[in-house]
Amino acid sequence: MMEQPMFSLADKTVVITGGGRGIGRGIARACARAGANVVITGRSPDPLLDTARELGALGVDHLVIPGDITSPGAIDEIVRKTEARFGAIDGWVNNAGSASAGDVGPMIDLDEGQWDRVVDLNLKWTFFAMQAAARAMVGRGGSIVNLSSRSGSMPCPPTAQYGAAKAGVDSLTATAATEWGHLGIRVNAIAPGVVLTETSQSMTNPSRRRRQIETVPLQRLGVVDDVGPLAVYLLSDESSWVSGTVIPVNGGSRIPIGLLTYLHHKNKDVEV
Numbered sequence: 686m687m688e689q690p691m692f693s694l695a696d697k698t699v700v701i702t703g704g705g706r707g708i709g710r711g712i713a714r715a716c717a718r719a720g721a722n723v724v725i726t727g728r729s730p731d732p733l734l735d736t737a738r739e740l741g742a743l744g745v746d747h748l749v750i751p752g753d754i755t756s757p758g759a760i761d762e763i764v765r766k767t768e769a770r771f772g773a774i775d776g777w778v779n780n781a782g783s784a785s786a787g788d789v790g791p792m793i794d795l796d797e798g799q800w801d802r803v804v805d806l807n808l809k810w811t812f813f814a815m816q817a818a819a820r821a822m823v824g825r826g827g828s829i830v831n832l833s834s835r836s837g838s839m840p841c842p843p844t845a846q847y848g849a850a851k852a853g854v855d856s857l858t859a860t861a862a863t864e865w866g867h868l869g870i871r872v873n874a875i876a877p878g879v880v881l882t883e884t885s886q887s888m889t890n891p892s893r894r895r896r897q898i899e900t901v902p903l904q905r906l907g908v909v910d911d912v913g914p915l916a917v918y919l920l921s922d923e924s925s926w927v928s929g930t931v932i933p934v935n936g937g938s939r940i941p942i943g944l945l946t947y948l949h950h951k952n953k954d955v956e957v
């Protein structure tokens with residue numbers, strides 16, 4: 686009998702929120718290469734359909750569930766449709782997140798709307814998606830992977846509320862791993878540094894990009910395919926004794942990039 690390759694997701698069903706674009710798309714692709722049934726969600730139909738075509742070309746069974754994860758009933762719908770199609774959920778990646786350009790600004794000026802948009806998407810709905818995933822996994826176990834950020838454990842100017850939300854995700858990861866371990870449910874988080882996606886590229890400029898690269902010992906920014914393989918590992922049975930961790934993927938960088946940019950602007954006129 687042929688042995689399974691390591692990190693196989695064959696016969697597993699994995700849900701990836703925000704799976705149409707960016708890091709989520711990279712994770713969907715990596716899960717498909719590992720043989721999973723892949724479910725992708727998100728608001729915009731076109732990127733979801735592009736990703737679905739890619740998943741089809743990789744030969745895996747897949748399902749697209751369009752929708753805004755912050756709208757009432759959206760998470761229940763993901764669970765219901767996934768179970769109806771594939772029977773059960775083995776893995777769930779809470780990837781939908783980010784802060785749009787309009788929600789970035791000095792902490793002293795941030796308003797309630799900017800707080801709510803970012804914290805709701807990145808923290809509140811991650812919490813409820815984790816809860817829904819865990820409820821679906823009771824009795825059989827599973828693996829939940831949250832997308833945190835290096836910003837969750839470092840200063841995060843000029844997007845304080847994003848850093849606070851990701852710090853909250855790290856905390857939820859630790860608590861859920863503790864409360865759900867006896868159910869066979871593992872919970873881990875991935876904390877990327879700067880990964881090139883349409884969103885991250887739209888929020889930077891060449892000089893900022895140069896400063897970002899200078900902080901990375903491996904001398905480049907991340908690409909989405911740097912993150913997918915770690916998600917596959919965390920979703921696979923090979924990580925069956927790994928839970929409650931927040932794993933950095935950042936090219937070895939330990940310098941908070943937002944802080945550097947903040948100091949760069951703040952100190953422009955300071956003579957040294």
Ligand SMILES: NC(=O)c1ccc[n+]([C@@H]2O[C@H](COP(=O)([O-])OP(=O)(O)OC[C@H]3O[C@@H](n4cnc5c(N)ncnc54)[C@H](OP(=O)(O)O)[C@@H]3O)[C@@H](O)[C@H]2O)c1
Pocket residue numbers: 702703704705706707708709726727728729730732752753754755779780781782783784806832833834835876877878879880881882883884885
């Ligand atoms: N890129 C980085 O440098 C970086 C670094 C650290 C952490 N992260 C984290 O990694 C995750 C992915 O980031 P990314 O850079 O790949 O972001 P992205 O390119 O902006 O993609 C975000 C994904 O989430 C979906 N999404 C956003 N709001 C949603 C909503 N309300 N309902 C459903 N889906 C929604 C988007 O699809 P639609 O817009 O079509 O809904 C998209 O597929 C995020 O949690 C982010 O915080 C990213």
